[in-house]
Amino acid sequence: MKSHILTEKHQLGIGGVAIGTAFENITDEQAHEILQTAWDNGIRYYDTSPWYGLTKSERRFGHFLTDKDRDDFIFSTKVGRLFHQVPKSDVPPTMWKNPLNFDFFHDYTADAVQRSIEDSLERTGLSHIDIVYIHDLSEDQVGDRYPYFLKQAQKGAFKILSELRDQGVIKAWGMGVNKIEPILDCIESADPDICLSATQYSILEHEDAVDRLLPAVRKAGVKLVSGAGYNSGYIAGRERYNYKDVIPKGMHEKRKRMTSIAEKYNISLIDAALHFVLASDEFASIIPGASQPEQVKDNIQALHTEIPAEFWKELKNEGLIYEKAQIPGR
Numbered sequence: 001m002k003s004h005i006l007t008e009k010h011q012l013g014i015g016g017v018a019i020g021t022a023f024e025n026i027t028d029e030q031a032h033e034i035l036q037t038a039w040d041n042g043i044r045y046y047d048t049s050p051w052y053g054l055t056k057s058e059r060r061f062g063h064f065l066t067d068k069d070r071d072d073f074i075f076s077t078k079v080g081r082l083f084h085q086v087p088k089s090d091v092p093p094t095m096w097k098n099p100l101n102f103d104f105f106h107d108y109t110a111d112a113v114q115r116s117i118e119d120s121l122e123r124t125g126l127s128h129i130d131i132v133y134i135h136d137l138s139e140d141q142v143g144d145r146y147p148y149f150l151k152q153a154q155k156g157a158f159k160i161l162s163e164l165r166d167q168g169v170i171k172a173w174g175m176g177v178n179k180i181e182p183i184l185d186c187i188e189s190a191d192p193d194i195c196l197s198a199t200q201y202s203i204l205e206h207e208d209a210v211d212r213l214l215p216a217v218r219k220a221g222v223k224l225v226s227g228a229g230y231n232s233g234y235i236a237g238r239e240r241y242n243y244k245d246v247i248p249k250g251m252h253e254k255r256k257r258m259t260s261i262a263e264k265y266n267i268s269l270i271d272a273a274l275h276f277v278l279a280s281d282e283f284a285s286i287i288p289g290a291s292q293p294e295q296v297k298d299n300i301q302a303l304h305t306e307i308p309a310e311f312w313k314e315l316k317n318e319g320l321i322y323e324k325a326q327i328p329g330r
Contacts (some may be wrong), residue, residue, distance in 0.1 A: 004193065004223055005130060006045065006284040010074055012274075012303050013045030014038045014296065015227060018289035019060055020052025021097040021231070022243070026291060028060065035064040041300050045223070047196070047287045049078035049135055049176070050116070054091070056121060062124025070127055076196075077124075078135035078159065078176050079116040082107050095243065106142060107144035108134065108153035117164075128169070132161055133143035133176030134186075134194045140178050145325035150185060158190035165193070174222065178242070180213045187220045194284065198227035199242040201283070202252060202275040203269070204235065207322045214282045226286040229277040235248050235269050236295075258320055265311045272311065273301040276321070279328040 018024075018030045026034075035046075048061045058077060065075065083102040085132075091101055113132075120129060134157050139146045174192035175183050178199045186192055195217065203210040217224055233240045233267035234255065241247045259269045277286045290296045312327040321327070 004284065005074060005298065006194065006223065006225070009042075009206045010045040011278055012043060012246075012299060013047055013074075013225075013285050013314045014043055014060055015287040015289040016046075016048030016052050016057040016234065017232075017243075018291045019048070020057030020209050021099065022052070022095055022289075023097070024291055025098040030062040030292070031057075031060045032064055034290050034293050034296060035061070038290075039064075039068070040321075043296070043300070044073040044285065045076075045285055046073060047076045047151045049134060050083055050120060050123070051078065051081055051104070053096045054094065054102040054104065055083055056098075056100045059100075059123050062126055066125040074130045075124075075126060076131035076133060077129055078133045079120075079121045079161075080106060080135040080137055081110055081235050081279075082112055082116060083119070097242045106136075106145075106149060108137060109156035111156075113157045113160050113173040118227065123220070125188075130171045131194060132164075132170050132173045134158075134161070134174070135176045136178075137175065138179045138182045145180075150182070153186075154189050157168075158186065158192075162191060176227070178228075180208060183213060183222075184216055187216055187222060190224055191300070192220075192274045194223045194225060196227045197224045197283075199231070201226060201280070202229050202231050202278060203258070203273045203321065204231055204251065205248075206325055208215075210322055210324050214280065217282050224285040226280045226282075226283055230273055230288055231269065231285045231294060235273045254320065258315065261314055261320075262309065265308050267305060267307060268302070268312065270298060271305040272307060274327075275305075275307050277329050 048057045050058050081104045083104045086103045090099050110327035137149055142149050143245045150219055164170045172193035175186050176196035180200055231241050232243045262269045262272055277283050288299050314323045
C-alpha cells in the first residue's frame with residue numbers, strides 16, 4: 001500500500017550533503033548550528049545518507065535529532081553502500097573534504113539493505129527510519145555495472161523494502177538518484193512510494209523530466225522530492241553545477257538572464273527556483289542543503305516570498321522555462 005507521508009509542513013526540508021563536508025570542512029559545531037536553525041524555524045523533514053562524509057553526515061543528523069520527539073519530524077536516509085572502518089591511509093578518494101575513516105562497496109541485495117538500515121539506526125540512535133531511498137543505483141555512479149546492480153535490486157532491495165514498508169518497519173521507500181532512467185526502471189518492476197530526484201528538475205534544466213519523468217510518476221502514484229533544486233548551488237551563484245565543476249554550455253548566460261529578470265521583480269533566483277520546483281504537482285518537497293545557518297534562513301524566506309505572475313509569464317515568453325512546465329498558480 002502506497003504511503004504519502006510528506007505533508008505541506010514538509011515541503012521544505014534540509015539535505016545532508018553539505019553537512020557531510022561536500023564543499024567545505026564543516027565542523028560538528030557548525031553542523032549542529034545549521035540543524036538547530038532549521039529546527040527552530042520549523043523545518044521537520046531531514047534527509048541524509050551514510051555516503052555523505054562516509055557516515056559523518058548521518059551521525060551528525062542522528063546526534064542532533066536523537067532528543068527530539070520522534071513523531072515530530074520525518075527522517076530519510078539511504079541504502080546501497082555498505083561501510084567498514086579502515087585506517088586513515090586507506091580511506092578512498094571521494095568528493096568529501098573531511099570524511100570519516102571508512103571504505104565502502106555497493107550492494108543492493110536484501111541482506112545488504114537490512115544490514116544498512118540496522119547500521120543507520122545504530123549510527124543515528126533513532127528508533128526508526130521513515131523513508132529509505134535506494135542510493136546511486138544509476139549509471140553516473142556505477143557505470144556499466146548498472147544492469148547487474150539493477151537485477152540485484154529487483155531481486156533484493158525492491159522486494160525487501162516493500163516488505164518492510166508493509167510490516168510498518170519503514171513508512172515509504174523509493175530511488176535516490178541523479179538520472180531519470182533508474183526511477184522509470186524501478187516503477188516498471190516494483191511499487192515505490194516516493195523518489196529523490198537529485199539533479200533532474202530545476203528552474204534551469206527540466207525539459208527531459210517534464211516529458212519523461214513526471215508523466216511516469218504521476219501514472220504510478222509516486223511522489224518526488226527535489227534533492228538539487230538549486231543545481232548544487234549554481235543558482236545561488238556558485239561555480240559548480242550538479243556537484244561538478246563543469247558548467248553546461250549556455251548555462252552562464254541563462255542564469256544571468258534569469259537573475260536579471262528576477263531582480264526586476266524584486267525577488268532572487270533562489271526564491272524563484274524553490275517555487276518552481278514546488279509548483280509541480282509531482283514534487284512533495286525540496287531539500288536544499290546548507291553550509292551555514294544563513295542559507296537555511298534564506299530558504300525559509302524564499303518559501304514565504306510571493307512571486308509575481310508576470311515573472312513566470314516573462315520567463316515563458318523568453319523561452320527560459322519549458323512551455324509544458326508547471327508554474328505557480330496553474
